[in-house]
Amino acid sequence: MAEGNDDKDQKTQEPTQKKLDDALKKGDVAKSQDLVTWFLLSAGTLVVVVFAAGAAGGLALPLKNLIGNADLVQVDRTGLMGLLMSLVLAVVLALGLPFLALFLAGVAGNMVQHRLVFSAESMKPKASKISPVAGFKRIFGKDALVNFLKGLAKISLMGIVIAAVLWPQRSVIDSLVRMDVTMLLPFTHGVIVQILVAVMAILTIIAIGDYVYQYQRWYNRQRMSMQELKEEFKQTDGNPEIKAKVRQIRRERSRKRMMANVPNATVVITNPTHYAVALKYEPGMDAPLCVAKGMDAIALKIREVATANGVPIVENVALARALHAGVELDAEIPEDHYRAVAEVIGYVMRLKGGLN
Incomplete structure (x- = not known):
């Protein structure tokens, strides 16, 4: 239950395509x-x-x-x-x-930045639009501060750029009042073009940076909690994309929990490169528990975590294959493997006793 509440409060999941499409329909788009x-x-x-x-x-x-x-x-x-x-x-x-x-x-x-959107969502009356508290937050909030600093930085940069363009022309500018009209217009046109080109160069960098910033903020706003994913799954009546997303999240969570159990394992039994099964046994337990198992990349990760935490690793090709195929995660090993596993755990216990 606590996990469900955390999911509801923390929007840590990537948004689905439906969530992004709904935001677009409402006029909520990334715009710089x-x-x-x-x-x-x-x-x-x-x-x-x-x-x-x-x-x-x-x-x-x-x-x-x-x-x-x-x-x-x-x-x-x-x-x-x-x-x-x-x-x-x-x-x-x-x-x-x-x-x-x-x-x-x-x-x-x-x-x-986005396809054309015609939405009346922003025109709908909302209490937040007339709320003094919401208005105060808009004026003195984080976004207002960021926009103020951006504006200040842009004005400063533009001022420096314009000064850099005009400074070499300062002597000519001083004599503009005495310049012939036929020369005044070409000179003014040339200076304006130089200023525009210089400002364009600076604004290109600013525009790219601002778009990346605005898009990241918009995308983070669209993130979803696990509860929202489940609700959307119900609404879309088993949309394959949502199903795949939920399955992926469940697999990732299960894998993280499994890897967190490896440091507490008694032994990791491996088929050197393809299989790894982590078992935990303590006095008083009816049988050893399988706390982690996996193939290839996952097996390699189990061995890495075990090595980093000093968990003994024993190579036994036949036993590793049999345990991987025949025992479920967080379940006791089958009776068929009691003898072979007991020999491995006994060897590990003797090894630890010898080291002590």
Whole structure:
């Protein structure tokens, strides 16, 4: 019973695929905002490098015509509506592709982390959303502290990067007010591109690290207790994947308990490379107990644990095979093997007596 309660309180088991799918349906996904920012900044850099000149030219011509022919503009309703529509069209044509690139980058930044999710779960009213205690924890909790430190680190790094880019240009920057307009724009464009490229390099490292951190936190949140595995097993009506998972957990636990019994064994009987059977016998017992047994890798592990804890190891090929096949774990050995086992244990006892 105590073990069951521990399982319920401690989520130590790997999540099943059903648990991960349910989390996705609820909108609970691993998401790094830094990775989304990286995609947006990449698109922004592309826009500045590729589209900036075209967009500026596309806006410059209609604005130049407007300013140069301001006296010809009709100030009635029809004239103003026509002017407004022409300006809107110019803006759409000039900035349409850049904004489309930014939009697609935002979508891509989310889709590389998880498939698109449409969930109303986050919109449902919850008491925790209006609870002062929960709000206090959100503001001053561990996550808030981590986000604050991350933000501080990012601001510091970005400041250092921007300063490193601008410092060699400090003399030129001082003379910007006296620079010809035709030279000002190319210079500004070049500096902005250098800053964006440098910031991108730093943000790449930050985004990768943040995604790994966010994914690990999300995955750990999905871990399950043994009780949750059992409940899910009942709900899925014997889903083969869940059955295999439960069997694997049971085998691992049984193996750990078995290995924990080896140091208390009286003797380990082996077929040198393939079989190992650990027996325990104390005065007053009706017959020796099999406390551990196994083949190949498990047999090797039993021998290693026995050697580390000073448990005698006796090689007896026929007896090791017979005991492995004929005795259950935590059960007394069959009467057929009393004589052979008694000789081995007697030999071990005499050996210990001689050493003493």
